[in-house]
Amino acid sequence: MPRTEFSPSITSRPVYPGLTPQGATPAIMLAEGPGAEAILDLAALDASVMDLAHLIYIPAGHDAGLRLAALGAKMYREAPSYASALERYRKALADARMGTTLYLAGSEGMIGQAVAEALAAGLPPEAIQTEHRGTIARRMQCVHCKGVTENVTIDPFLCSHCGLTLFVRDHFSRRLGAFQGVCVDAETPGIVPEVQEIKP
Amino acid sequence: MTSRLLRVSAIETLSPLVTRFRFEDPEGALLPLFSGGAHVVVEMPDAGVLRRNAYSLISDPMDGSGYEIAVRREDGGRGGSRFMHTKVALGDLMRISAPVNLFSLDLRAKKHVMIAGGIGITPFLAQLKQLARLQMPFELHYAARSRAEAAGLALLPASPQVHVHVSEEGNRMDLGAILGSQPLGTHVYTCGPEGLIEAVAETGARLGWPKTVLHSEVFMAPPPGAPFDVTLAKTGKVVTVGPHQSLLEALEQAEVEVEWMCRGGACGRCETGVHACHGTIEHHDHWLSDDERASQTKIMPCVSRFTGETLVLDL
Ligand code: FES
Numbered sequence: 001m002p003r004t005e006f007s008p009s010i011t012s013r014p015v016y017p018g019l020t021p022q023g024a025t026p027a028i029m030l031a032e033g034p035g036a037e038a039i040l041d042l043a044a045l046d047a048s049v050m051d052l053a054h055l056i057y058i059p060a061g062h063d064a065g066l067r068l069a070a071l072g073a074k075m076y077r078e079a080p081s082y083a084s085a086l087e088r089y090r091k092a093l094a095d096a097r098m099g100t101t102l103y104l105a106g107s108e109g110m111i112g113q114a115v116a117e118a119l120a121a122g123l124p125p126e127a128i129q130t131e132h133r134g135t136i137a138r139r140m141q142c143v144h145c146k147g148v149t150e151n152v153t154i155d156p157f158l159c160s161h162c163g164l165t166l167f168v169r170d171h172f173s174r175r176l177g178a179f180q181g182v183c184v185d186a187e188t189p190g191i192v193p194e195v196q197e198i199k200p
Numbered sequence: 201m202t203s204r205l206l207r208v209s210a211i212e213t214l215s216p217l218v219t220r221f222r223f224e225d226p227e228g229a230l231l232p233l234f235s236g237g238a239h240v241v242v243e244m245p246d247a248g249v250l251r252r253n254a255y256s257l258i259s260d261p262m263d264g265s266g267y268e269i270a271v272r273r274e275d276g277g278r279g280g281s282r283f284m285h286t287k288v289a290l291g292d293l294m295r296i297s298a299p300v301n302l303f304s305l306d307l308r309a310k311k312h313v314m315i316a317g318g319i320g321i322t323p324f325l326a327q328l329k330q331l332a333r334l335q336m337p338f339e340l341h342y343a344a345r346s347r348a349e350a351a352g353l354a355l356l357p358a359s360p361q362v363h364v365h366v367s368e369e370g371n372r373m374d375l376g377a378i379l380g381s382q383p384l385g386t387h388v389y390t391c392g393p394e395g396l397i398e399a400v401a402e403t404g405a406r407l408g409w410p411k412t413v414l415h416s417e418v419f420m421a422p423p424p425g426a427p428f429d430v431t432l433a434k435t436g437k438v439v440t441v442g443p444h445q446s447l448l449e450a451l452e453q454a455e456v457e458v459e460w461m462c463r464g465g466a467c468g469r470c471e472t473g474v475h476a477c478h479g480t481i482e483h484h485d486h487w488l489s490d491d492e493r494a495s496q497t498k499i500m501p502c503v504s505r506f507t508g509e510t511l512v513l514d515l
Contacts, residue, residue: 025408098382099408122310122385126410 001034004132006200013170016111016132021046022101027053028092029073030114032082032106034134036064039105043071049103050074054092056085058110062134082110089114093121105131109139109150112177119174136200141178142166148178154195156184165192203243203297206231206267208290214270218319218351219285220258222268223296230264236327237303237389237417240267241463243295244283249445250452253280253421254463256391257299258325258355262333267296270351272319278424278444302466303391303417305330310385311337313378315400317392318344321352323417324391328357341365343373343396375403390416420464422446423484425505431512432456433475447501456515458501465503472499472513479508 003018019042027049031039036057043050055073058081059065069076079085102118104111111130118128137151147161155168159181166181173180185192210222225231234257244251259268271284288294303323305312312331314324321342331338339361344350346368356362365373379388379400388409390400397416404414424444431438441450448470451458461469465485474481477496485500492498499506499513 022408093384096384098379098384098386098413100384101408122383124410124413126412127408 001037001133003038004134004136004200006132009170012172014108014112014115014130014172014174016130018131019103019105019129021049022129024048024051026097026100027103028089028096028100029053029055029103030058030085030089030106030110031055031068031104032058032110032134033060033062034064035105035107035110035131036062036068037105038131038133039071039103040064040067042103047072053103056088056092058082058085058106060106060134082113086117089117090121093118093123096121096123100127102128103131104128105133107135107137108132108179109137109177112139112172112174114177116175116177136198138168138198139178140166140168140181141173141176142181144183148176149181152181153198155198156192156195157181168198203241203295204231205293206296208288208292208294209266210268211288211290214354215349215351217349218270218272220268220270220355221284221288222259222266223294224266226293231267232298233264234261234299234326235301235304236261236330237305237323238299238301238326239303239323239462240269240299241297242269242284243297244280244287246279246283246287249449251278251280251283251449252297252463253284256303256322256326258322260329261326262329267299270319270322270325270355272351274421277421278446280421300461300467302462303389303415305389306387306413306415307334309336309387309413311339311383311387313382313386313388314338314340315373315375315378315388315390315392315396316340316342316352317390317396318349319351320390320392320396320417321356322391324389325352325355327389328362332357339363339378341373341378343367343392375399376407379403379407379409387413387415390414391418394418417466418464418486420466420484420486420503422448422463422503423505425482426507428506428511430506431510432515433512434515441505446503447499447505451501451515458515460502463502465500468500470500470502472501472515473497474499475512475514476510477506477508477512478510479506481506481511 050073053073054075140152142159145162149160167184171180206223207226209224212220239254255269343365439454461467468487482505484503
């Protein structure tokens with residue numbers, strides 16, 4: 001699965017310029033599903049990026065574990081979900097020194113949360129590289145009840161917490177790593193636009 | 201710039217070359233508080249020439265009872281520091297600007313690492329007091345040639361976070377070691393000679409530090425040079441800049457209004473358009489981009505000079 005090209009939008013919407021090797025500097029890498037391919041491409045450009053890398057892989061149904069393990073990262077671990085990878089990822093950030101590069105590849109939900117975590121840990125935004133691969137499903141926060149609905153692929157959608165019908169906006173919260181969903185029929189209760197698939 | 205007349209209430213020798221001055225309101229009124237890294241501009245009426253030099257405040261930012269500065273005597277300079285050392289006496293009234301901060305701490309940082317070379321210690325003296333109040337993690341590295349020259353020693357708190365590197369004693373500052381082991385969220389502040397600032401930038405780049413977390417302030421007084429003339433486009437008036445005068449000072453003497461803030465080529469406030477230039481502008485600022493410099497269409501009168509036929513300013 002190649003890198004996703006998103007259509008231009010408002011400044012708030014995150015962009016994912018792709019991974020560029022920074023040489024054999026200390027690195028934390030987090031890949032999810034087809035994001036593994038981005039790490040494989042990165043290592044193909046410069047194998048030395050793996051020398052001091054701590055690579056965490058969340059397969060999410062994509063089977064690239066053996067190929068990633070063969071890249072020779074200083075440390076390689078797999079986790080079944082972002083939630084289960086979180087303690088290891090937090091520890092890696094807490095132990096990291098300035099000069100560390102963070103490489104993130106996978107879905108918007110994973111990248112958004114991982115960036116928020118890294119910024120909170122003090123990593124400068126310039127040290128974070130991102131590449132989107134795989135599902136374009138969004139992690140949405142309901143601006144009314146504040147509940148987060150994962151893997152949203154349609155617009156409008158039902159908030160899984162309060163049940164309001166929410167419009168999928170491009171407004172993104174860097175702190176939460178989530179897009180904002182706003183009630184679509186507040187003025188005209190019950191009159192809801194036709195449901196569409198979310199496009200990149 | 202807003203300014204006020206303050207009384208010199210203390211003068212203390214810190215080292216053979218550095219003297220501390222304290223200013224207080226003559227009526228005992230409290231002065232505006234500031235933040236660590238701020239400077240004030242001191243006016244010095246020196247034999248018909250009005251000099252204005254910027255000095256970092258070294259006193260406690262939360263103490264409005266007075267402002268303190270430390271002045272290093274530069275005998276090769278234009279005379280401002282010599283004036284402070286030889287002409288200023290206890291009880292004198294001097295005009296001091298309101299504090300301005302172009303070198304403040306980035307309070308989003310999780311840790312602050314301060315690197316000072318020589319008299320570059322001054323802004324950090326106030327920042328240390330601010331950090332102590334904020335109870336934030338920090339480290340200070342102070343490099344000086346010899347103990348006698350290290351004027352800051354007398355004013356630094358004895359603390360395990362304060363590291364003094366005296367090169368004469370063979371205890372040189374190891375930038376690689378300092379920048380090589382800092383936790384995420386560290387910001388670095390460097391103040392001192394240009395060489396030190398470049399060395400920190402190079403070491404940071406080698407170790408993968410983003411530029412955005414490396415802050416610096418060069419200690420810049422307007423450099424002296426050969427005298428030159430400038431023509432003002434609006435009036436056709438010709439102003440002569442003396443060898444120990446900056447272009448800004450010459451314009452002020454000729455009663456031409458130019459806005460300023462730092463008088464050290466850092467803030468950008470005095471940026472002036474160049475109408476015509478036959479010759480070479482000697483850019484000494486840290487404000488204009490390389491392209492702007494090369495185009496010779498802008499000049500920073502607080503520090504930059506000119507050699508050549510004619511320089512016409514948009515004034
Ligand atoms: S006054 Fe600040 S750059 Fe000239």
